[in-house]
Amino acid sequence: MNTSLILLFLILVSIHFSTYAQRDFLAASCTPEELDDMLVMNQKWVEYPDYSNREAWDTLLGSHKLSLIENGQVYLDYEWQVVKATDYLDYSRTGNRQTMQDPYFDNQDAISALILAELAEGKGRFLDQIIDGVFMNCEMTSWVLSAHFKISAKEVKNHFPDINENLIGLYSSQTGAMLSWAYYFFKNEFDKVNPLISERIQFEVKKRILEPYMNMNYWWTALPPYTKNKPKVNNWNPWCNANVLQCFMLMENDKEKLAEAVYRSMQSVDMFINEDKDGACDEGPGYWGVASGKMYDYLSLLEKLTAGEISIFDKPEIKAMAEYVYRANVGKGWVVNFSDASAKAKGNPYFIYAFGKAVASQDMMHFAAYLKEENPETTIAYKRDIDRALRNATISEALESTTPVFKVPEYSWYPKTEYCFMSNKEGLFVAAKGGYNQENHNHNDVGSFIFYVNATPIFIDTGVGPYTAKTFGPDRYTIWTMQSNYHNVPVINGVAQSPGAIFKATNTRFYKTKKIFSTDISKAYSENAAVKSWVRSYQLNKNGLLIKDKFSLSEILEKNQINFMTWGEVDVKTLGKIKVKANGAYAELVYDKKQFTPTLELIELREEKLTNVWGNKVYRISLTANSLQKEGAYTFQIKKIK
Structure with a gap:
């Protein structure tokens, strides 16, 4: 066998064992x-x-x-x-x-x-x-x-x-x-x-x-x-x-x-672990505690039942699923909230500490202590969950003696889920996503972003109101919070994004040295949008966020519209600049006043699930293109104002 064939064989073997090593951890353990x-x-x-x-x-x-x-x-x-x-x-x-x-x-x-x-x-x-x-x-x-x-x-x-x-x-x-x-x-x-x-x-x-x-x-x-x-x-x-x-x-x-029941459950939970792509919880941090967090409950119980014989907490895949909860945390109770998750989530420090200890994550344990310091009234009691409450009691002293530290990671990149979080020392944080429009608790939001200044959201993902029959039925996308029209993405040729697995991002990339996230969102729109490509990129720099849209259309139907969701106090009076003030944080959206005409839509909120986060209103800023173009580029800058 020549050298090139040997090399190919070794690569194929490596791929095979790498794939196998990531599947059926539980059932394969015995x-x-x-x-x-x-x-x-x-x-x-x-x-x-x-x-x-x-x-x-x-x-x-x-x-x-x-x-x-x-x-x-x-x-x-x-x-x-x-x-x-x-x-x-x-x-x-x-x-x-x-x-x-x-x-x-x-x-x-x-x-x-x-x-x-x-x-x-x-x-x-x-x-x-x-x-x-x-x-x-x-x-x-x-x-x-x-x-x-x-x-x-x-x-x-x-x-x-x-x-x-x-x-x-x-x-x-x-x-x-x-x-x-x-x-x-x-x-x-x-x-x-x-x-x-x-x-x-x-x-x-x-x-x-x-x-x-x-x-x-x-x-x-x-x-x-x-x-x-x-x-x-x-x-x-x-x-x-x-x-x-x-x-x-x-x-x-x-x-x-x-034994028969336990083994059946092991095979079943393997399916959840196998489904996980890279550790990101596509249902959002608010669901993490009843997604990856419930997986921890299961694994912890299984470990006890087998006297430690079956334990997979040493697997890097499990650690990645655990650490998502702090990587998606921005501070001051704010979290990255793509999908149905709320933009605010306190998290239970006892539970997070226990999971962090199990996967040997010092970052999680220190983060848990930070959460406890931020919310000292938090108790070990966990609603309707006796096991969690009692387990919380077993780690209470260890949590109390842990130094509270929360340092936002410089970046978190999830290449399969296509989530990207970036931060800098100036207090800026951006979360952007590619993905597809049939994720768990999906919103039509391929290519969207959330931008924070000093741990306060400025350009937002509104979240979702109370669950009803419509929320999980055929009329889900008649709800405004689910539509791409009310996320930070464009309306192309008058057409919004469509729901379904085929409507997705392509060529999604993250360049960590330059802090650039890029994705082509054209496939997230139906054929009615007549879009051949629409590459959106986000670059986080010292003073703000640079957003670029480069597009090519097969025909011109309507003027493009670029939407930005926000809250607080919004000033659109000065052409070319839109100022936003929210919870003491200030930012300015800069656009080409020759290219766009701005409009501001006030959206009154009535559902408690939303008003508890944003108050009684949010806004949609719409920048409508002044000209019709088959090909072109748009550039926007979001600057932090001291």
């Missing part, structure tokens, strides 16, 4: 038979004290004991709410999810707080209310949200609970996990009252979670038969699997059955 020998049975993996060990609980909870008790006391006289039939029906009738979700979540918040309070105090004061909460949940026909029921084969919307069908969704699995923890900690106390209480929990968790997980195929598992159609795996996968795993670990003591 056989089902080997897993059977690894399992720590009969809940001996639980690292928390028995309910009766008061001294150990006092030590574990420390200064958090009082706040947990106080949180629980709020619910001592709580009236458990009935989720009515018409509450479910309202989703089909009006698209309103909250009618059903509000009483359901209020109940789950109550039982979660009561469980933690009783564990903290240990005097039995909260047990009757916990029993009532358990009974209330067990009496429900379904734990699934109205919005999460399937649509039947007849295309009739079936958002009503069916007693013959036990679906596993985000919150049904979470309720199962919460009741499983109640069973584990309080079984002896329940039995003193009436053994039927514990028996009922066992019956319901088995019927609603354990049996259907093994006997039904759900799209979110991404297991056969869904693998044939290669489903799009999203945060449902780790979220549901982490909850289901808790149910099995706490309620199933048949070793053979437990």
Whole structure:
């Protein structure tokens, strides 16, 4: 074999093993038979004290004991709410999810707080209310949200609970996990009252979670038969699997059955990890805690159940997924919020510290301490998540002794997701994206950007309002916040971007030495736009951001329009310069006054989800080209004003 053939062979082998090394981390770590020998049975993996060990609980909870008790006391006289039939029906009738979700979540918040309070105090004061909460949940026909029921084969919307069908969704699995923890900690106390209480929990968790997980195929598992159609795996996968795993670990003591369920879950979570491209969470930092964060929950539980035999926290891919949460953080509570995520996200410092410790990320641990310093009122309690709350307690002292540091990385580049974040010492930060228009929680925003001055957004991604039936239905892109018209991208020949996987960026590049991000966004528009190429580039320099658009059209239909979303105080009076002041930060958008005519559109906000971030209004600045051109170039500068 000659030298060139040997080299080619080595390259192919390298590619093969590199690809293989990034897939099926969990299932490849052991056989089902080997897993059977690894399992720590009969809940001996639980690292928390028995309910009766008061001294150990006092030590574990420390200064958090009082706040947990106080949180629980709020619910001592709580009236458990009935989720009515018409509450479910309202989703089909009006698209309103909250009618059903509000009483359901209020109940789950109550039982979660009561469980933690009783564990903290240990005097039995909260047990009757916990029993009532358990009974209330067990009496429900379904734990699934109205919005999460399937649509039947007849295309009739079936958002009503069916007693013959036990679906596993985000919150049904979470309720199962919460009741499983109640069973584990309080079984002896329940039995003193009436053994039927514990028996009922066992019956319901088995019927609603354990049996259907093994006997039904759900799209979110991404297991056969869904693998044939290669489903799009999203945060449902780790979220549901982490909850289901808790149910099995706490309620199933048949070793053979437990091993079979755990291995199935390992194969399923592998699908989520395999789907991840480069660590970026395309659902945004606000979803990170229930995407990559739920993957951490799952992996942490699996590590305990196997006495550390199965642990993949040393994989660089897992570390990249973990560190996204701080790399997408700008400071002062602001985050990069492409897709449905909010522009503000506090993040839970205890949870972030724990994940950071697991993947040996000093940056994450110091960032967690920074978040704790920024929000000292943050407690270990985690709504409707007993496992996270108790795990938070185990790392509380370590977090408190960690030096708070948050240094924005100079750049973060995700070449497959096509996210690029750049910052400089002058307090400027830009996030830009390529991607495609069928990402998880997608907005039509290929080529868009967000620009920050001193950790304050100036040119923004508005985010999304409250979820309704329309949000995840065929009318999603009739919602203005989803449309490219209301993102920082052009309207080409009078045409906005289209939804769908084929509408995407091409030739996306990042030149780190020059801090230039470049992408061709022409393929994000339909044929009606008659655009052959539209290369947009962002270059971050010392004093601002340089934006260039170089385009070529096959025909001229309408004048191009370049949009910029912003908030605060906007002044468009001076031609060629637009001044923006937001939360004490100042910037100036400079454009060629001979090329463009500016207009300013005020958009009033009414949804609380948006007003909590931006106040009661945002603005769209539209720069409409004064001339029609088949080919040309536009240049814009955004300057920081001291």
